[in-house]
Structures are given as C-alpha cells and as structure tokens.
Amino acid sequence: MRTRxxxxxxxxxxxxxTVVFLVPFAFILFTAAKTRTEAGELQFSLPTTWTLLQxxxxxxxxxxxxxxxxxxxxxxxxxxxxxxxxxxxxxVAYVVQRRQSRWNGLINFLVLSGLIIPPAVVPTVWVLQRLxxxxxxxxxxxxxxxxxxxxxxxxxxxxxxxxxxxxxxxAIIDGAGPARLFFKVIFPLLKxxxxxxxxxxxxxxxxxxxxxxxxxxxxxxxxxxxxVFNFQSQFSTQYNLLFADILLITIPPLLLYxxxxxxxxEGMTAGAxxx
Amino acid sequence: xxxxxxxxxxxxxxxxxxxxxxxRRSPYPFWFCLPAAVIFFVFFVVPTFSSFxxxxxRWDLTxxxxxxxxxxxxxxxxxxLVIGLKNTLIYAVVTCGLKVVLGILxxxxxxxxxxxxxxxRSVAFFPVLVSTIGVGLTFTVLxxxxxxxxxxxxxxxxxxxxxxLVDPRxxxxxxxxxxxxxxxxxATVIFIAGxxxxxxxxxxxxxxxxxxAFRRFWHIVLPLSKxxxxxxxxxxxxxxxxxxxxxxAMTRGGPGFTSDVIASVIYKQYQAGFYGLSTAGNVVxxxxxxxxxxxxxxxxxxxEVDL
Numbered sequence: 001m002r003t004r005x006x007x008x009x010x011x012x013x014x015x016x017x018t019v020v021f022l023v024p025f026a027f028i029l030f031t032a033a034k035t036r037t038e039a040g041e042l043q044f045s046l047p048t049t050w051t052l053l054q055x056x057x058x059x060x061x062x063x064x065x066x067x068x069x070x071x072x073x074x075x076x077x078x079x080x081x082x083x084x085x086x087x088x089x090x091x092v093a094y095v096v097q098r099r100q101s102r103w104n105g106l107i108n109f110l111v112l113s114g115l116i117i118p119p120a121v122v123p124t125v126w127v128l129q130r131l132x133x134x135x136x137x138x139x140x141x142x143x144x145x146x147x148x149x150x151x152x153x154x155x156x157x158x159x160x161x162x163x164x165x166x167x168x169x170x171a172i173i174d175g176a177g178p179a180r181l182f183f184k185v186i187f188p189l190l191k192x193x194x195x196x197x198x199x200x201x202x203x204x205x206x207x208x209x210x211x212x213x214x215x216x217x218x219x220x221x222x223x224x225x226x227x228v229f230n231f232q233s234q235f236s237t238q239y240n241l242l243f244a245d246i247l248l249i250t251i252p253p254l255l256l257y258x259x260x261x262x263x264x265x266e267g268m269t270a271g272a273x274x275x
Numbered sequence: 276x277x278x279x280x281x282x283x284x285x286x287x288x289x290x291x292x293x294x295x296x297x298x299r300r301s302p303y304p305f306w307f308c309l310p311a312a313v314i315f316f317v318f319f320v321v322p323t324f325s326s327f328x329x330x331x332x333r334w335d336l337t338x339x340x341x342x343x344x345x346x347x348x349x350x351x352x353x354x355x356l357v358i359g360l361k362n363t364l365i366y367a368v369v370t371c372g373l374k375v376v377l378g379i380l381x382x383x384x385x386x387x388x389x390x391x392x393x394x395x396r397s398v399a400f401f402p403v404l405v406s407t408i409g410v411g412l413t414f415t416v417l418x419x420x421x422x423x424x425x426x427x428x429x430x431x432x433x434x435x436x437x438x439x440l441v442d443p444r445x446x447x448x449x450x451x452x453x454x455x456x457x458x459x460x461x462a463t464v465i466f467i468a469g470x471x472x473x474x475x476x477x478x479x480x481x482x483x484x485x486x487x488a489f490r491r492f493w494h495i496v497l498p499l500s501k502x503x504x505x506x507x508x509x510x511x512x513x514x515x516x517x518x519x520x521x522x523x524a525m526t527r528g529g530p531g532f533t534s535d536v537i538a539s540v541i542y543k544q545y546q547a548g549f550y551g552l553s554t555a556g557n558v559v560x561x562x563x564x565x566x567x568x569x570x571x572x573x574x575x576x577x578x579e580v581d582l
Contacts, residue, residue, distance in 0.1 A: 010390035020456070021398045024413050027424065031416075042422040088314070091307040099303040107308070114319060116568055118517045120326035120557040121541055122550045126336050127322055146318035149311055168302060178304045207406045209520045210538075214545075225408050232412070239416070246409040253404040261397055264404070268461060269468045 028250070032056075032243040039240035055244040063219070063230055067245060070222040076137060077212075077223060078205045081144040082198055085152050088145070089197075090190060093156030094182060098168070114150030121214055128215060140216045144205050152197050155267075159193040160186070196267030199260060203253055224249045323561070330555040335548070346555035355532040356556070359540040363563065366451050366522075366536055367515030373455045374511045375504065378462030383492060385463065386470050396467070400460035407457065411524025414453045415440060440526055443533040450525050450534060454518065462507045469503025470496055505575040509568060516564050537563070 023044070031039050033052035060067045096107050124143065125134060133139030163186065171185045209225040216223065228249070231242035257264060330346055332339040350356050385396050402410060417424045418439035426436035439449040477495050486494070497504075519538035522528065528535035528543065535543075537560045544553035 006388050007390060013384065013389060013395055014391055017395050017398050024417060027417065028413055042416055042419055044424045088311040092311045095303045095305065095307045099301060116513060116564060117323060118560050118564055119319060120322045120554060122545055122554045123322035123325045123329055124318065127317065129336060142314055143318055146314050149315055172302050178302050181302055203404050209408050225406055228408055228412060246412060250405050250409055257401060257404055265400060265464050269465050
C-alpha cells in the first residue's frame with residue numbers, strides 16, 4: 001500500500017520534473033539543430049533536418065570567430081582567477097584559523113562584507129583606470145579574485161579547522177619554516193576542499209556576465225556569456241545560431257556536472273551553510 | 276654557574292626559553308594574508324568607500340564637481356528610478372519566498388522513499404550551474420505571448436496565458452519566476468542537507484505517537500532545519516536584491532521601466548555617462564542590502580534551536 005503510493009508519487013515526480021526542468025533544455029537542443037527559418041517559428045518540435053554541427057560552425061565563425069576568441073578569453077580568465085583564488089584564500093584561511101589575534105575580528109568582518117555588500121561599479125572602473133588595468137584581462141582576473149575571496153576563505157577555514165595542530169608542531173620541530181610548513185605539509189592535505197573550491201568558482205566565473213560587461217568591454221575582449229547577444233537583434237534574431245551558442249556555453253558546466261555531480265552539490269551546500 | 280649561562284647561549288633562544296618564544300616569529304605569519312589583503316583592499320574596499328564620496332559629485336572619471344545630495348534627490352524624484360527601488364524589493368521578496376517554500380517542499384519530497392530520487396535531485400539542481408544569460412534568453416522565447424511553448428501548452432488545456440514579459444503588470448514577476456526555476460535547486464539541496472542531519476529518533480518517536488505526515492513536517496522538520504532555512508533566506512535575499520543578469524537578458528528593464536531594478540538602473544546610468552548618479556544608485560543598493568540583511572541575519576540566528 002505504502003510502497004505503491006510512493007511508486008505513483010515517484011512517477012508523477014519524474015513526469016513533473018521532466019516537464020519543468022528538462023523541456024527547456026530539450027528546447028535549446030532542438031532549436032540549435034534547426035535551420036534558420038524553422039527555428040524562427042519558435043516551436044517545440046524535433047528538427048525536420050538536423051543541422052546541429054553546421055549551426056555550431058556558423059555560430060563559431062560569426063563576427064570573425066568571436067565565439068572562439070571568447071572561449072579562449074573565458075578559459076584564461078577562469079583558470080587564472082581560480083588558481084590565484086585557491087592559493088591566496090587558503091593562505092588567509094590558514095593564518096586566520098590557526099592564529100588568535102586582535103585582527104581576527106576585523107578579518108571576519110571584512111570576509112562577511114565581501115559576501116554581502118554589492119560591489120560599487122563605477123568606482124571600481126575608476127580604480128582600474130587609474131592602475132591602467134581597465135579593459136585588460138589581467139584587471140578582470142584581479143576583480144574576480146577580489147569578489148571571490150570571501151566565499152573561498154570561509155570554505156577553507158572550515159576545513160583547516162579539522163586538521164590537527166599536532167601536525168604543525170611536528171613539522172616545526174623538524175625545522176620547517178612557515179612557508180614550508182604551509183605549502184609542503186598543510187596545502188597538500190586540503191585536496192578535497194580545493195577540488196570543491198575549484199569547481200564552484202570555475203562555474204561561477206565561467207558563467208559571470210556582469211563583471212566582464214562592466215570591466216572588460218569591447219568585442220576583442222569578449223567572454224562567452226557576452227557572445228549570445230551577437231545573434232539577437234531587435235529585428236532579425238537568428239534563433240538557431242543563438243541557441244547553438246547557448247548550447248555551446250552550457251556544455252562545459254554540463255560535462256563538469258556529469259562527472260562531479262556529488263562534489264558540486266556538496267561544495268555548494270557546505271559553502272552556503274557556512275556563509 | 277658560568278657553564279649554565281654558556282649552555283643557554285649555545286642553544287638558540289627560539290627553541291628553549293619560554294620568554295623569547297612569545298617574541299619569536301609565529302609559524303603563522305601575517306604576511307600570508309598580504310597578497311589577498313592588497314587585492315581585496317584595492318578592488319573592493321577602496322571602491323566601496325569612494326562610492327560614498329563620488330555619489331555626492333558630478334563625475335566623469337577624470338574630474339568631479341561636488342554637488343551634495345543632488346544625485347540622491349534626483350534618484351528619488353525620477354519616477355523611473357523609484358520604480359527600480361520598489362521592484363528590487365518586490366523581486367527579492369518574491370524570489371526568496373518562493374525559493375524557501377518550493378525548496379523545502381521539494382526537499383521533503385526528495386528525502387522520502389521515492390523511486391529515481393537521485394535522478395530527480397540531479398535534474399532539479401542542474402539549472403543552478405547553467406549560464407543565467409542562456410536561461411534568460413531561452414525563457415524569453417518560451418514565454419513569447421503567442422508562439423511561446425508555455426502559452427501554447429496553456430492554450431491546449433484551455434487557459435489563456437498572460438503576455439508574460441510583454442505585459443507591464445507581469446514582466447517583473449515573470450522574470451522572478453524564471454529566477455526561482457533556476458535557483459530552487461540550490462535551495463533544495465541546502466534543505467536536503469538540513470533534513471538529513473535531523474536525528475532519526477525524532478521521526479521514530481513521532482511515528483510511535485502516531486503523528487501525521489503534515490504534523491511531522493510542521494513540528495519536526497521545519498523547526499529542526501532552521502539553520503538551513505536561515506541560509507536559504509539570507510542567500511536568496513542577497514541574490515534577489517543584487518539581481519541583474521537575468522533581468523538584463525530578459526527585459527532590459529522593460530516594457531518602459533516597469534521591470535527595472537536598482538542594479539539595472541545602475542548599469543543604464545553608467546552607460547548614459549551619469550557616473551555620479553550611477554554611483555548614488557550603488558550607495559542606495561548598499562544601504563538597502565545592509566539594512567535588510569544584517570538585522571535579519573541577527574534575528575534569524577538568535578532564534579535557532581539546538582539539536
């Protein structure tokens with residue numbers, strides 16, 4: 001009786017979830033595979049002829065290979081920002097967690113502020129301009145690092161608290177200096193939380209739209225999230241190419257999710273609960 | 276006597292004597308914080324503080340003219356900008372409320388003995404990872420008043436769907452619904468983590484007492500997953516108040532200014548070259564976020580129940 005009810009509930013759930021959560025993705029796939037006129041009808045239907053690869057090609061070639069350039073830019077941005085974030089925030093979290101001092105209150109306050117306060121847009125542009133970093137990938141990388149630090153520090157600090165101090169003391173007695181102690185002893189132990197940080201931040205930075213829009217304007221600097229507007233205009237939107245583009249920029253997170261599903265969910269909830 | 280002094284000299288003071296040990300260099304040096312602190316200070320703290328100053332100026336990034344509170348007066352006199360303020364609040368409350376309610380219901384469903392539970396969890400969570408812009412543009416098409424899939428499906432079961440994004444009354448709410456669609460997965464997994472951490476004995480005891488499913492939910496699940504509720508409320512409120520991407524992708528604040536929020540106003544004023552006014556918008560947003568989130572956080576964490 002009870003199990004039968006659960007079976008029906010489960011089937012109902014599957015149908016409901018499929019309609020609500022999967023149909024939009026099916027729509028993206030189908031439209032991305034249609035010819036231009038067929039896609040323009042905006043119907044939810046299988047394409048009469050599958051032109052997916054050709055549409056991918058057209059989307060990648062549009063506006064002098066802008067999407068390819070954007071993928072290169074986004075990859076550099078993501079890899080560099082995440083690498084810097086991991087090292088720097090692990091170092092801060094380590095010192096803050098291990099050392100009791102009167103600075104801790106201030107640091108905690110700053111970390112929380114970084115999570116809550118919306119960044120001031122124009123003054124940031126002004127700072128970047130004064131430093132000669134406006135409209136440069138390097139400037140945007142530093143911005144992403146500055147905005148991502150708080151979240152990463154919280155994740156690392158919670159994890160470092162579980163590493164026994166005996167380990168530090170043993171290393172110190174063996175004559176390790178602070179840098180060796182951290183990079184040779186502690187840092188390798190952070191592997192699992194590093195994976196979490198890398199995944200969560202990669203997705204966030206890869207999907208970031210507002211910061212590149214503000215701090216890295218210009219076609220030659222485009223990142224992937226900005227390219228979708230190439231195919232959208234008030235009068236003639238090329239829907240097949242628009243959705244081919246959306247599909248292309250959805251593939252990296254999808255792949256990550258297929259392989260690391262568990263890790264991502266864990267990371268997101270851990271980070272969220274601590275924050 | 277003298278040998279003792281010699282012996283003490285022979286050994287480095289950092290290792291033995293307790294008094295110099297307090298002064299010795301800590302194994303956790305503060306310079307570890309330095310690189311992060313410099314980046315954070317230059318690109319976050321400085322802009323935040325200077326925003327208070329520049330919001331009081333007419334500004335073109337190279338020179339400024341101090342004009343007092345004119346930008347704020349402007350901000351609150353211009354109807355289009357006041358709408359932005361109101362919309363920000365509506366948007367944040369609607370998305371936050373729906374995410375909490377739907378999230379906890381989905382979590383309850385997905386922690387029960389259900390077939391394909393893992394699959395359903397994965398499906399509900401995936402939109403969290405997808406590009407907001409991609410989701411926005413996809414739903415713009417799906418919400419097309421006459422050709423869109425949503426209205427066609429509604430018509431098939433005899434319901435005349437609203438004009439969604441084109442109707443000034445529903446534009447903002449339509450975007451909010453898409454925001455919920457995209458974000459409810461995160462709320463759900465946070466609630467699942469909360470529900471799973473409730474000790475089994477509570478449910479066993481309530482089963483012995485013959486509590487109904489509803490009472491079990493109301494008297495056990497809800498109070499004991501309070502930290503998860505707090506987290507979801509705070510996170511989605513911050514996200515909702517700062518929301519920009521989705522609104523920009525779907526309506527650009529239109530039709531007219533009916534779905535503008537503060538973040539989109541900031542961008543529009545920035546594009547138009549009104550840097551002082553744009554920064555004033557930033558300050559308004561700053562005050563709004565801190566005035567709502569900090570007290571609420573205090574209030575919610577004070578009421579938490581210990582397990």
